[in-house]
Amino acid sequence: xxxxxxxxxxxxxxxxxxxxxxxxxxxxxxxxxxxxxxxxxxxxxxxxxxxxxxxxxxxxxxxxxxxxxxxxxxxxxxxxxxxxxxxxxxxxxxxxxxxxxxxxxxxxxxxxxxxxxxxxxxxxxxxxxxxxxxxxxxxxxxxxxxxxxxxxxxxxxxxxxxxxxxxxxxxxxxxxxxxxxxxxxxxxxxxxxxxxxxxxxxxxxxxxxxxxxxxxxxxxxxxxxxxxxxxxxxxxxxxxxxxxxxxxxxxxxxxxxxxxxxxxxxxxxxxxxxxxxxxxxxxxxxxxxxxxxxxxxxxxxxxxxxxxxxxxxxxxxxxxxxxxxxxxxxxxxxxxxxxxxxxxxxxxxxxxxxxxxxxxxxxxxxxxxxxxxxxxxxxxxxxxxxxxxxxxxxxxxxxxxxxxxxxxxxxxxxxxxxxxxxxxxxxxxxxxxxxxxxxxxxxxxxxxxxxxxxxxxxxxxxxxxxxxxxxxxxxxxx
Numbered sequence: 379x380x381x382x383x384x385x386x387x388x389x390x391x392x393x394x395x396x397x398x399x400x401x402x403x404x405x406x407x408x409x410x411x412x413x414x415x416x417x418x419x420x421x422x423x424x425x426x427x428x429x430x431x432x433x434x435x436x437x438x439x440x441x442x443x444x445x446x447x448x449x450x451x452x453x454x455x456x457x458x459x460x461x462x463x464x465x466x467x468x469x470x471x472x473x474x475x476x477x478x479x480x481x482x483x484x485x486x487x488x489x490x491x492x493x494x495x496x497x498x499x500x501x502x503x504x505x506x507x508x509x510x511x512x513x514x515x516x517x518x519x520x521x522x523x524x525x526x527x528x529x530x531x532x533x534x535x536x537x538x539x540x541x542x543x544x545x546x547x548x549x550x551x552x553x554x555x556x557x558x559x560x561x562x563x564x565x566x567x568x569x570x571x572x573x574x575x576x577x578x579x580x581x582x583x584x585x586x587x588x589x590x591x592x593x594x595x596x597x598x599x600x601x602x603x604x605x606x607x608x609x610x611x612x613x614x615x616x617x618x619x620x621x622x623x624x625x626x627x628x629x630x631x632x633x634x635x636x637x638x639x640x641x642x643x644x645x646x647x648x649x650x651x652x653x654x655x656x657x658x659x660x661x662x663x664x665x666x667x668x669x670x671x672x673x674x675x676x677x678x679x680x681x682x683x684x685x686x687x688x689x690x691x692x693x694x695x696x697x698x699x700x701x702x703x704x705x706x707x708x709x710x711x712x713x714x715x716x717x718x719x720x721x722x723x724x725x726x727x728x729x730x731x732x733x734x735x736x737x738x739x740x741x742x743x744x745x746x747x748x749x750x751x752x753x754x755x756x757x758x759x760x761x762x763x764x765x766x767x768x769x770x771x772x773x774x775x776x777x778x779x780x781x782x783x784x785x786x787x788x789x790x791x792x793x794x795x796x797x798x799x800x801x802x803x804x805x806x807x808x809x810x811x812x813x814x815x816x817x818x819x820x821x822x823x824x825x826x827x828x829x830x831x832x833x834x835x836x837x838x839x840x841x842x843x844x845x846x847x848x849x850x851x852x853x854x855x856x
Contacts, residue, residue: 379422381631382584389419394638398565405562409536412639416541420505423545427503430468435538437464438513439531442520446527458521462514469510472503474706505545507703511670512538516552518674525552533559540641542632546625548646548666555643563640573637575823580630587623587809590802591616599767602777610781617767618760619806622651625664630821649817651759651810652737654751656720657730659759667703671696689725694718704766709774713765720758736818 379385393415401407421428441461448454516537519525528534537556543549598605598613605613629646636643650662660668679692694715701714724730737752738744744752761778768774816822 379419381628381635382581385422389415390635390638397639402565405560406532408563409532409559412540413532413536416536416539416544419541420539420544423504427506430503430506431509431539434465434468434509434513435535437461438517438538439528439534441517442527442534443529445517445520454521458517461517465510465514465517469506472506474702508547508549509538509544511549511667515549515670515674519552525556528552528556530560540636542635543643546628546632547664548629548632548644549670550644550666555641558641566640569637569640573634576630576634576637576821578634579821579823580627580632580634583623583627583630583809585627586805588620588627589624590805591620591623594799594802595620595767599777602768602773603780605780606785606787607781607783608786610777613777614760614764614781618651618756618763619809621763621766622647645820649813651756652752652814652817653755654733654737654748655724655729655755656717656758657724658733659755660717660721661734667700671700675699686726690722693721693725697721708771709765709768712771712774713762716762716765720762739818 379389393411397408397411401411417428417431420431438461441457444457445454448457516525516528516534520527528537533556536559537550537552540550540555595613595617598609598616602610602613626647633643633645644666646664646666648662648665650659653659653662676692676696679695680688681692682689697714697718698711699714700717701710701712704710704713721730724732737748764777764781765771765774768777812822
């Protein structure tokens with residue numbers, strides 16, 4: 379069930395009406411309704427994987443209680459490592475089994491050994507990387523005595539499988555979400571309206587920006603070996619906006635949907651393409667994952683303590699794992715390592731915490747230095763996205779080789795064959811302008827509700843949405 383589908387347009391109002399107008403006086407029933415809706419939402423993808431979600435939920439629920447009630451440290455460690463190994467084992471099997479087998483066979487072939495390998499036709503369960511990380515953070519927080527184990531199974535199951543965030547995040551923390559699930563929620567008109575506006579903005583980013591850019595990016599990346607430099611440059615630009623509109627659009631819809639039920643989720647994007655360096659970019663892009671790796675991997679490894687050697691090692695580990703988390707392909711690993719190289723100068727010179735505030739705060743325009751920094755940061759990010767988008771490392775390298783061949787013959791030939799290419803460039807320019815003037819707010823529609831504003835927003839999406847096709851969200855595959 380896609381957020382941008384008719385089925386979700388029917389599903390969401392039904393749950394909303396039952397939640398606020400039928401069982402609004404009973405918190406327990408509200409949570410049961412949300413849990414049932416979440417399981418139905420997930421079953422619409424593939425009901426068979428619902429059992430995997432249930433198993434993961436019960437495993438972490440039980441291990442949490444066992445750790446909480448353990449009388450000896452060894453007993454507590456046993457349950458902790460059982461949960462970690464089983465969770466990562468399932469994630470590794472479904473996501474990385476074929477990758478490791480095929481990579482091993484390729485290595486042997488490189489040394490002259492041809493072996494027959496057996497691979498499974500494994501279907502990757504939607505959202506497994508996200509709900510696995512929900513459970514892992516919960517178990518780790520209990521083990522570190524940061525939180526107490528949740529004894530209400532319904533509340534814990536809802537924390538893991540809450541449908542707005544179930545399949546593509548944001549990656550929530552038990553310390554943030556569980557207290558909201560246990561507290562009675564009162565309907566707040568302003569919050570609900572704000573949530574509705576955020577959903578509309580998310581739909582615009584997905585249906586108009588991401589899906590329209592995908593039309594161009596897909597075809598250009600298919601012509602990676604024949605297109606000229608300008609065309610390949612535009613392909614990288616289009617994919618940069620596609621993945622941003624796609625993933626941040628999903629996050630906006632998720633946060634807005636959750637606000638309709640009186641529940642706040644962690645913010646996942648904060649205008650990352652206005653970043654002045656790579657460190658700032660990663661504080662503004664996929665915030666919930668970046669902070670998860672920081673808290674549960676980077677700091678336990680020693681963080682920035684111990685001098686440059688430890689900072690370099692831990693930084694590369696974080697980005698290597700981040701790349702691997704995104705997918706079982708060497709392209710993602712290189713994408714992660716490339717970002718590690720990008721951020722290394724600021725780590726070594728200890729300037730990675732310089733750009734904390736919003737760029738050009740209180741001003742209409744950035745100064746020349748800020749503008750130059752944003753352009754350079756976007757360009758570096760865009761080059762890394764080429765690896766993220768390409769099917770293989772070889773294709774990515776050929777793409778970049780041809781991009782930097784400075785072959786300008788024929789101009790941007792690709793744009794001349796599409797009926798609405800100029801319109802899309804104008805839309806992207808307008809999109810950047812709206813984001814820029816809204817960068818100090820959570821989303822552009824923030825403000826007083828008016829029926830006219832709502833109607834105009836919906837018409838805007840409908841009219842411009844004719845240029846795109848309904849597609850899955852990119853991060854569903856992760």
